[in-house]
Amino acid sequence: MKAHACIMRLALAVGLSLSSAAYATDFTQLPLEQLLEVEVYSASRFLQKSAEAPSAVTVVTATDIKNYGYRTLADILSSVRGLYVTNDRNYQYLGTRGFGRSGDYNTRILLQVDGYRVNDAIYDMAAIGTELSLDVALIDRVEVVRGSGSSIYGSNAFFGVVNIITKRGRDYNGWQASGEAASFGAGKGSLTYGKKPEDGPEILLSASSYNSRGQDLFFPEFNAPATNNGIAQGLDTDRSSNVYAKLAYSGFTFSTTWSERIKGIPTASFGSAFNDPRSQTTDKHATLNLGLDKELGEKTNLSAKAYYGDYSYRGFYPYNSPPVILNQDETRGQWWGAEMKLAGHYGGHRLVAGAEYRDDFNLRQANFDIAPYRLYLDNKNKTSRNGLYVQDETAITQRVLLSAGLRYDHYSTVGNTVNPRIALIYNPAEATTLKFIYGTAFRAPNIYELYYSGLGFKANPGLNSEKIASYEWVAEQRIDRNFRLTASAYRNEVRNLIDQVTDPADGLMVFRNIGAVNTNGIEFEVERAWENDTRLRASYAWQISRNQGTGNELTNSPRHLAKLNFSAPLLEDTLRTGLELQYTSNRITLNGETTGGYLIANLTLSSHKLAKGMELSATAYNLFNKKYADPGRPEHLQNVIQQNGRSLGVKLAYSF
Amino acid sequence: MNPLKVFMLCAVLTMPSYACAQTAAPEESEVKAAFVYNFAKFVEWPLPSSPEIMLCMLGDGPVDEALGNLGGKSIGDRKLKVKRIAFRNVRDCDLLFVGAPEKQRLEQILDAAREAGVLTIGDAPGLAQQGVMLNFYLLDNKVRFEINLEAANHAGVKISSKLIQLGKMVSTSK
Numbered sequence: 076m077k078a079h080a081c082i083m084r085l086a087l088a089v090g091l092s093l094s095s096a097a098y099a100t101d102f103t104q105l106p107l108e109q110l111l112e113v114e115v116y117s118a119s120r121f122l123q124k125s126a127e128a129p130s131a132v133t134v135v136t137a138t139d140i141k142n143y144g145y146r147t148l149a150d151i152l153s154s155v156r157g158l159y160v161t162n163d164r165n166y167q168y169l170g171t172r173g174f175g176r177s178g179d180y181n182t183r184i185l186l187q188v189d190g191y192r193v194n195d196a197i198y199d200m201a202a203i204g205t206e207l208s209l210d211v212a213l214i215d216r217v218e219v220v221r222g223s224g225s226s227i228y229g230s231n232a233f234f235g236v237v238n239i240i241t242k243r244g245r246d247y248n249g250w251q252a253s254g255e256a257a258s259f260g261a262g263k264g265s266l267t268y269g270k271k272p273e274d275g276p277e278i279l280l281s282a283s284s285y286n287s288r289g290q291d292l293f294f295p296e297f298n299a300p301a302t303n304n305g306i307a308q309g310l311d312t313d314r315s316s317n318v319y320a321k322l323a324y325s326g327f328t329f330s331t332t333w334s335e336r337i338k339g340i341p342t343a344s345f346g347s348a349f350n351d352p353r354s355q356t357t358d359k360h361a362t363l364n365l366g367l368d369k370e371l372g373e374k375t376n377l378s379a380k381a382y383y384g385d386y387s388y389r390g391f392y393p394y395n396s397p398p399v400i401l402n403q404d405e406t407r408g409q410w411w412g413a414e415m416k417l418a419g420h421y422g423g424h425r426l427v428a429g430a431e432y433r434d435d436f437n438l439r440q441a442n443f444d445i446a447p448y449r450l451y452l453d454n455k456n457k458t459s460r461n462g463l464y465v466q467d468e469t470a471i472t473q474r475v476l477l478s479a480g481l482r483y484d485h486y487s488t489v490g491n492t493v494n495p496r497i498a499l500i501y502n503p504a505e506a507t508t509l510k511f512i513y514g515t516a517f518r519a520p521n522i523y524e525l526y527y528s529g530l531g532f533k534a535n536p537g538l539n540s541e542k543i544a545s546y547e548w549v550a551e552q553r554i555d556r557n558f559r560l561t562a563s564a565y566r567n568e569v570r571n572l573i574d575q576v577t578d579p580a581d582g583l584m585v586f587r588n589i590g591a592v593n594t595n596g597i598e599f600e601v602e603r604a605w606e607n608d609t610r611l612r613a614s615y616a617w618q619i620s621r622n623q624g625t626g627n628e629l630t631n632s633p634r635h636l637a638k639l640n641f642s643a644p645l646l647e648d649t650l651r652t653g654l655e656l657q658y659t660s661n662r663i664t665l666n667g668e669t670t671g672g673y674l675i676a677n678l679t680l681s682s683h684k685l686a687k688g689m690e691l692s693a694t695a696y697n698l699f700n701k702k703y704a705d706p707g708r709p710e711h712l713q714n715v716i717q718q719n720g721r722s723l724g725v726k727l728a729y730s731f
Numbered sequence: 732m733n734p735l736k737v738f739m740l741c742a743v744l745t746m747p748s749y750a751c752a753q754t755a756a757p758e759e760s761e762v763k764a765a766f767v768y769n770f771a772k773f774v775e776w777p778l779p780s781s782p783e784i785m786l787c788m789l790g791d792g793p794v795d796e797a798l799g800n801l802g803g804k805s806i807g808d809r810k811l812k813v814k815r816i817a818f819r820n821v822r823d824c825d826l827l828f829v830g831a832p833e834k835q836r837l838e839q840i841l842d843a844a845r846e847a848g849v850l851t852i853g854d855a856p857g858l859a860q861q862g863v864m865l866n867f868y869l870l871d872n873k874v875r876f877e878i879n880l881e882a883a884n885h886a887g888v889k890i891s892s893k894l895i896q897l898g899k900m901v902s903t904s905k
Contacts, residue, residue: 102761102762102764102765103764103765103768103769103801103804105765106769107766107769107773107893107894107897108897110762110765110766110769110874111873111874111875111897112873113762113873113874245831245855246856248831248855271831273789273832273836557871604870604871608870687860687904
């Protein structure tokens with residue numbers, strides 16, 4: 076058996092493809108009917124690290140993205156069991172298993188594109204809205220890996236890892252042009268070219284641009300004649316552009332991304348003046364990535380990569396002093412890094428070992444008033460980190476698989492940390508799998524938390540990493556080959572949580588390692604597909620998270636989340652319908668009130684059979700025009716922020 | 732618990748070793764190759780049969796290695812031979828695995844294959860609609876295939892009812 080076939084077993088362990096038949100078979104001896112039943116794992120997929128982290132994984136594919144009209148990664152993640160997204164009309168924030176700290180910038184989820192970390196170097200933010208450096212149309216699949224992942228991935232893999240795998244040139248095999256139009260004056264255009272020549276590099280090039288005028292929004296907190304009666308006029312704008320290129324040739328893959336997003340801020344965040352059209356933030360991401368995958372002999376696979384990243388942010392905040400003074404907040408982070416990983420199969424053990432180094436060589440944060448010029452913060456820093464990890468997986472008996480991993484990390488800012496992970500995977504019967512997973516994870520404080528100071532803020536260079544220990548039990552039952560049930564119970568214990576608090580001594584905001592949170596939760600999921608390609612995925616998640624200091628339940632932490640995704644062909648396969656339902660129960664807001672629970676429905680109709688190469692889809696988002704709101708954050712005067720009512724989007728793509 | 736202790740404990744626990752093959756999920760390419768082998772059993776070619784069934788591969792792709800392993804296998808009293816070709820030599824082939832070729836190239840390949848009565852097998856979305864006779868796709872991590880019967884008929888390749896029952900019928904898009 077080839078070494079990489081053993082890696083497939085990991086895929087099994089992850090639960091992407093659970094099948095307990097013995098496959099030491101010569102497949103050519105199987106009759107066709109049986110071949111049709113064999114679950115396979117595509118070679119391209121195990122290159123992702125997720126395959127090495129036995130866990131409860133959800134996969135959302137390009138087909139789902141089309142069937143349900145997803146426009147952003149946030150849309151995709153909202154459909155996933157146990158996840159929820161909060162939108163403050165500036166950024167979108169991901170809540171995971173009851174943890175969606177108001178004020179946090181998606182730091183406790185590691186986001187990777189093709190195995191490269193994309194959390195930025197200043198705020199550690201995983202961009203999931205229009206500021207993501209990748210057009211959603213280029214996504215082949217998204218893997219959501221729950222649980223502590225620091226034993227392989229290091230920092231930020233706190234509650235989980237989101238892996239985006241991009242499409243390849245051969246998936247296009249030519250040109251594709253697409254155009255979108257949506258409510259609130261939104262439009263998007265993109266052009267993509269992909270090809271895999273018989274000899275020569277496989278290539279994928281894409282550029283896209285999005286523009287949304289947005290709505291005029293009413294905020295009752297500002298309902299006074301001096302503040303335009305609470306109406307933020309034309310401020311919910313969003314302009315974003317992405318460029319992406321990928322070349323792959325004989326084991327080497329080079330990719331580069333560039334993106335810019337300019338978002339108007341309608342909420343007068345951070346105490347800025349209301350309804351001032353200058354309020355906006357700009358986020359830019361640029362990356363260069365070079366990777367090599369190579370078989371070293373029969374048993375060992377080497378993967379090596381080097382990368383460079385550049386993130387910059389600029390925010391304009393007008394303050395009504397009076398007169399109105401424009402304050403500028405800006406950051407830039409530049410980093411490079413390299414990683415090497417060896418994976419192989421030696422005498423019943425599947426071993427992975429890797430080493431990683433990263434140098435954040437330019438980290439700058441500045442804050443100043445433009446005119447009259449007044450400087451509040453100009454901080455320059457550099458940091459570095461390195462990590463070493465090893466993981467072994469072996470079958471203890473024919474029915475029990477054990478995976479154990481350990482990673483050591485050293486940060487120039489906070490020193491050393493070691494994080495283990497153990498997973499036991501037991502197949503008591505052909506169609507049944509039980510897993511137990513224990514692991515710890517950490518998140519090192521970011522530069523913003525360590526060094527940001529200025530108007531009302533002070534730095535705390537003494538911050539330490541926050542830590543989590545997580546325990547999870549998973550049961551998976553296959554009813555038939557297209558019908559799967561999953562149940563999971565978990566407990567998370569978070570300690571030294573980095574929280575922003577006001578120092579009573581001087582009234583300044585500062586980050587401290589003071590939080591302790593315990594979460595207990597259970598989740599259920601049903602997935603089913605029928606022969607005519609009708610598909611169903613439904614999940615329910617219950618959890619409760621308590622602050623161990625106060626005994627209170629966390630803010631922005633819904634106890635119940637339910638999701639339903641149903642997609643089916645219509646009119647003899649000429650049309651396809653995708654119905655999505657999402658229920659989020661009430662959440663406590665920062666002032667102790669609650670937002671109401673809500674159920675929203677999204678409906679998509681799509682067709683790829685109108686004409687050759689043509690794909691057309693239309694989606695009604697929030698079909699029943701449900702009025703709902705997300706909790707506000709510390710930077711908002713608003714206790715809750717209203718979300719969009721019913722809106723429509725149409726997309727046309729043409730391949731040639 | 733001290734993480735190092737935990738790790739040591741695991742190291743001890745994992746001492747017994749078993750062959751990996753016992754629980755491995757098969758690679759997509761191996762299963763596809765097995766399908767190709769089966770296809771050869773369930774088609775009839777327009778030309779008189781020789782002692783060898785020639786399986787040709789164009790370009791290179793992820794299934795090549797697994798297809799190569801089919802070489803030497805018997806189908807009835809005929810032996811399967813596998814070779815990589817340039818597209819001019821299509822007429823020596825019985826089966827042609829076209830993988831995921833360039834679009835312009837595909838038309839030339841299919842024209843040549845049709846004239847020579849070669850069974851064409853594709854491995855990319857949309858190929859059957861473009862005139863490839865059998866084309867793989869994945870559904871829920873399982874390998875499925877589409878059949879363009881019209882394309883096979885034009886080439887005089889007869890696809891057995893067994894395949895027709897198991898595949899998904901598609902027609903050439905105009």
